[in-house]
Amino acid sequence: MTGERFWDRFGAHPEAGGARFGVWAPNARRVQVAGDFDGWDPNRATELSRDDATGCWYGFVEGAGQWDRYKYRVLGADGMWRLKADPVAFHTETPPENASRIFASSYRWQDTDWLKARREAAGEHTRLPMSVYEVHLPSWRRGRSYWDLASELVEHVRRHGFTHVEFLPVMEHPYGGSWGYQTTGFFAPTSRLGHPDDLRHLVDELHQAGIGVLFDWVPAHFPRDAWALARFDGTALYEHPDSRRGEHPDWGSLVFDFGRWEVRDFLIASALYWIEEFHADGLRVDAVSSMLHLDYSRGPGQWEPNVHGGTENLEATALLRRLTDEVHARHPGVVMIAEESAAWPGVTRPTAEGGLGFDLKWNMGWMNDTLRYVVREPVHRSHHHHDLTQPLSYAFSENYLLPLSHDEVVHGKGSLAGKQPGRRQEQIAGLRGLLAYQWAFPGKKLLFMGGESGQPAEWSEAHGLDWPTANEPERHGMARLLTDANARYREHPALWRRDADPTGTRWLASDAGANLLAFARFADFDEGAALVCVANFSGVQIRDHRIAMPWPGTWHEVLNSDAAVYGGSGVGNLGAVVATAEPGTASGLEASALVTVGPGAVVWLAGRFSPVA
Template sequence: MSRGTNCTAYRWMGAHPTEQDGVAGTHFAVWAPNAQEVCVICDRNHWRHGAYYLNSSDSGIWSAFMPEIGPGETYKYSIRTQSGTVIEKADPYAFAQEHPPKTASMVYDISNFQWKDDEWVDRRRQTNWFEQPVSIYEVHLGSWRRPHDGRPYFSYLELADQLIEYVHELGYSHVQLMPISEFPFDGSWGYQATGYFAPTSRYGSPDDFKEFMDRMHQAGIGVLIDWVPAHFPTDGHALGRFDGTALYEHADPRQGFHPDWNTYIYNYGRNEVRNFLLSSARFWCDVYHVDGIRVDAVASMLYLDYSRSHGEWVPNYQGGRENLEAIQFLKDMNTTLHGEFPGILTVAEESTAWQGVSRPVYDGGLGFTMKWDMGWMNDSLRYIRRDPIHRRHHQNELSFRMIYAFHENFVLPLSHDEVVHGKRSLLSQMPGDDWQKFANLRVLYGYQYSTPGKPLLFMGGEFGQWTEWNHDTELDWALLRFEKHDGLRRYIGDLNRVYRDHPALHQLDCEPTGFEWIQADDAANSTYAFARHSKDRRETVIVAINMTPVPREEYRIGVSDPGFYKEILNSDAAIYGGSNLGNAGGVRAERVPMHGREYSVKVVLPPLAVLMLAIQHPEPEADEESA
């Protein structure tokens, strides 16, 4: 473990039920190189140090076989430090942990589950997700829905059945789960994990989570999980000062303590720590068949001076601010996961101008499949929050994004981060009266789905919660009784179906040939128009956006081709809660030059609305030789 890269440490580290000389028991192994003694403590020895000793080794790993201890039994490691103090720690490699606030690890056999998702995994392996309609529904399992029978949470199995039905209804391709690695404090939402190999016991057992994954896959739904290798909490039973010394973290607080979150920072330069994290990333793909990981807080990993003032950080050996060890770790992680699990997605939450986050490692990048476009999110929300009368002065806040739109492979996130800490819900952030708030939100979603990138929306945004997200209660599902909220939910479902059914809207999300501005400078009217093209150029979708509450009755848009342009989506439709202005199913191009094009269409552009018009191009006629 201390030499070279190993991503499968979970196969022998931790607690593994087994037999030895015909006797059933459990083999324990833990890394504590600076300990004087390590014991397993449990009910059988009354949680006292000194009964079940582990054997030391030159590598710093303590291990032993303990007869009679089997699945379902709880335990911890009791460690005598160099100073003689005895501390108790949960198992870093435990496959299960007690339900918080209890903190003991649990022996669990993870080898018996029978998967039925072979067809999904085979299809995933052969899929080029860049060209597929990937739309992501971000979910916090503990507050999506809650039972009304006194229980705090639904189980993984109950959640699977409910999510499958709802996600199918809305047309999402993937769900993204906020961290499900075991964590002690509900208010961290899972972003301060203590169980890097244990799905949280809040919703059931490890096998229950496997069943959740299996059902989702059999229903054709991909599952991404949030994963947090940037930092870990200081809870006494966790990784911090694990054997009495700074083992997983740096000893120097300028390198090993995160002031923003009051957490420890991993020592990525230590081989055993890298292997621990690499093994965890691989574990979720291997053991739980997850379809990818979204890596949280990547920016804090890349820079040694992240959120620090002068004198509060230590430069790298070259004198720079880049965390070279963390960078190498991310490259190793992506290389390993993409090499061993073809078709999985790795997504970076990274908010800086770092180059090549989603470019291959062999091409100098970090190797992620995709990256969250935080610039798109910030610019779009800043613009849409403005009163429409002022938007003419900020036209480039939306158009600027296309300057860099293809530098990375982007996910376009409207995530949980935008509806917490006093920011209010997305609907409440919109300007105007209630009608305008809903119309503005429909415009924002229509823009998100029509501009290049893969859309992500946090739960509750699909039907317009009025209050910001609260992890202590379920979403306000009662709002669906009201027409405007149900209309917004119906709109999201239609957006997903249009996005999925029209290749022009997704096939070239990551290629500049799939996008073409028609006009982005009509600031006087606060309108935009652009074209999206399919890979084979058989389809073009014209997108027109009106960012004011003033309808444009005869708005002319330049197009390159003659023919009939079918109205495939109008966010102002009455079924969504709009005013129902539209184009009677579509418009025909006229030979009237506009916007540098030979033809144009004259449309009714509704107030605060997104309009999508599709034209199918005929197949090119085969020449005589090919015929």
Template sequence: MAQRRGVSRNLAERSLEPQSIAEIIASGDPFSVLGPHETAPGTWEVRAIIPDADHVTVLDRDGETILSSMERRLSEGLFVGTIKADQRPDYRLQVERQGHTEVSHDPYSFGTFLSHNDLIDLRNPGSDAVYTKLGAHHLDLGGIQGFLFTVWAPNARRVSVVGEFNSWDGRRHPMRRRHEGGVWELFIPDVASGQGYKFEIVGLHGNLLALKADPIAFTAENPPATASILKGAPSFKWKDDEWMKSRAATNQRKAPMSIYECHLGSWARVPEEGNRYLTYRELAVRLIPYVKDLGFTHIELLPITEYPFDGSWGYQPISLFAPTSRFGTPEDFAAFVEAAHAAGIGIILDWVPAHFPNDPHGLSYFDGTHLYEHADPRLGFHQDWGTYIYNYERQEVSTFLVANARFWLERYHLDGLRVDAVASMLYLDYSRKPGEWIPNRYGGNENLGAIDFLRRMNEVAYASAPGAVTIAEESTAWPGVSQPTYTGGLGFGFKWNMGWMHDTLRYISKDPVFRCHHHHDLTFGLLYAFSENFILPLSHDEVVHGKGSLIRKMPGDQWQRFANLRAYFGFMWGHPGKKLLFMGGEFAQEQEWNHDHSLDWHHLSDLYHKGVQTLIRDLNHAYRTIPALHERDCEWQGFEWIVSDDRDNSVIAWLRRGDKEDSIAIVVSNFTPVAREGYRIGVPVSGFYREAVNTDASIYGGGNVGNLGGILAEKRESHGLPCSLCLTIPPLATLILVLEKT
């Protein structure tokens, strides 16, 4: 905690003779001029910049007048007064302006706040100093309430705090430069939470920049407004201890993980109130019970870190430490997370450390230099998205991002981070032609700074949040994405299996008559299915920009389209790998996703759409309750082919095993509209195989073709296995059969 300033002896024998206020605030150390200064033994000169003041009086701590009128030394608003005192005076300033009077403490009567060690920790990726020291933090200094403002801007000539409390006037509150850290700080007493603020920065070359939002703001104005809002660092009284303890004891690789990907702004709206968004608290009441009822284990939120443009869906964030105010306050978001945990649902955040937008109030050209982004556009600019790329090799930038990951996991109890666009971070030549990129120091195309950052981020995330997961959206064959860093991997817990998604969607979109020629699209993914800890994603990216919804990708008439989709979902839930489904897919939304509109909930009055939703509920139930379907999602020992080569009939079958010897499930899919009667497949042991899921059941909108709930295995060898089942495989359907324990 800072103390009141001591005597400034370097000015003791002279009075102030500035030419202008600009001269004072441009020095980088306004404290050398402003505040109390002893100009002679027992004589103190108090100096303050208050441009709009009509009259300024100096009061003591009890409100008694010390000096009835300070002299306006400069017409711009520099006031100076002389006080006789044996020791440094403890005073207040009473300011009269336009008939109003207010009393406040002088910001320039306080000393420094950040210690040398604090400044060092701002470069330490394992530290939380970025969000506990930088930004705007409420302080109580022996009854003096206010906010300490700190910002990293090493190349700025001048930084001022501007806001509602000083009429956005950069002359009022210039900050002190801490040279050893490139950080500027100022404690402003008597300002209250909830007020808007920004930083006014004069850049390296003397140019006044657009007002900058606080990079560490904990909340911000509702877009399109862009100010940061005074709000202390989030610290909530959580009631989810039981959830957090259970999560820490869970092996996520072996646990069922079925993720409902959700864009909060378009899941559902309130049409009778101007089509407004649901709030975080309303979503807690509506979204969370819905997801719980359908049996999903997690909700993955498209980015909710504050972003200016709705059309970016959150993937171009400005304030990485602030949950968007579109849906409420930080407390409201914490209540949403807590409600999810109470319902047994984990919350995963889409997190965007790959790039940031060029909005003038954001991080771009922050202090008049390319501070957060690389200066060379071949390294620092995304051509595809028109955004800037973080300079991962700058220690302060890497630490800023690592601290942000830790912040969401620790302060908001989030259960995971899905890292967006990892491939664009790993490769220097990502989406670039020859000559548009710069090789690394070894001549390669790997972004060494990004690799180091991702490894450190994962190490810190797993150390600070036991049981939480990190997930990479990575679309290439980069080795070891989900392997530990000590083995040379990137350290993620899971990786999206983009190849599986593209292959299988291509297959299922074809007319069944042609599927025999593309059978490898179903089987190819198993060649590498256990090289990483995979999540099978059917994400938002597959249902936008003219790609059509999932149901619109399906060929045939109405019955065939829905049967195809149900068979595909059964295939997916029976396939090795964790599951992810974007909202609307669970009831076969007809229109492709539009971020400006609610999902088409009226579809649920239709039998076919309602049937798909019922199937998803049953698939999730089967996935969570049948160990063979999830315990070895990431282990080759849990999978065995039964039928992989029947391309003529477009039939595929495999065996799933759990950790226990008798934990067995069989998955069979028929991707033609012809029922397969008497289709024999091998199984490892005899016994009764219960039909846990039949996607052709009438309750889902199917024709109810099947095996009357189950079938007894015969001791007849088939497909290299000692026993076999003689099945009826419905048309365009998937069966999941489970060995019943005797």
């Protein structure tokens, strides 16, 4: 097996007169192919030939062709026959059916300019804007296909001004309630929404609209389904044979044997496949913490130490470093993102410096601290002001993306709007303020679908989104606020140019009693631009509060989450404030301004440096 386009050697490939097959099953006694082409008759199944040097089986099946269903009949090392789906299938039946399908793409891409621009921007991920709309495709609008989404979803994302979409795993999975995180088709997009070229069309349309595409990808574990990877050749082949390493206690799934080079090649090839064959602009690697720690969710006696007696999974660490290195070497400009929640040091540090080599990491700390603060009644928030201020103490320890993700709006946690205290109008106002605050805070941005309109109900994959109607003005105001925030975000380099630079952000005010804080974001020095974010998380308006400012002059109000156009009370600063020279302010800066902020609101004030006040 090889990590470089090994999908050209494995899986099913239609050719003149039939199709050729290749599968890895080193401990199998015999391997056959059965399918539509032989009526699924075991007596007519085609025998594959074994390559003793690799443990792979190959063969040609006459009469097999595009769209045909098939499975491997594997006589395992234990003497049992098993009917198995292809680990490298490119297409599948629609669940709950689980046969593989022969499929060769005929799609012609139209995104050459996009890919060229992506390569040219390689290495600039921390200095470019990124606001991500996270989407579970099957439930965004129930009943829509990839082809439908190529018009409806693309227009929605473009209209709201997001730079990227992130798809919850599109890889085939038997249980819809896993949202794709229990993958069986590591090379096959789910057929629930169409065939693989339909997904290619969706990605292509997003690219032509100027929108990047990120895929969630799950190398940490896989489900136990008997027809899939589990005990593929009658032995623990893909999974680790020791249950202390090979079984996941939280998810009831099996853990890959990261120490086996063939398994590592399989996973590296899967990652490259989605980049090369589906033009993914990045992969968000799920559950990285569970891969890195041998004692993850395990008690004493339930885990096996590494060779040094420690808890680090050395084989998984090596896999992740190889993964990020290979992706960056082969596809400059593709972004690798880690969901890592256990504070592993150096997740976004280059591998040459001992890091894991990811470009970005989800800032789970920011998400947890901030949500823990905003769910409280305003009268109680002053006692928990540290939850709001603490995230800035670690905001530059990695290259971060700030997520308000699917995990926070499901299984009884409530919607983002529903987390806010108060009546419906106050909840919507609170959510407008939260998103304006998130968009100003250092780090890239991610919002799960439904948050853009203040959906009142928590998300359910079975129900889908609750789309606003014409008689819900507060939700339309919410959507307009986010659209404007994305537009202003792109327009002001201060909000993204120095995300990873601690000197690019500075505290201006932190008043626990008033539930108020303010900070400044700075663009590059030669741009002479800054943006000040003032957040009022109290339940009352704050008028003429003196805030330290980076320099004297006029600061224009470019966003106000309490503006009447968004359904707010209209409290604001009449378009601008004037900062005056005032040596010796508490912040050490030499200017300040009187700022007014509505209840639960956030305002952005933009200014450019001028030597004349």
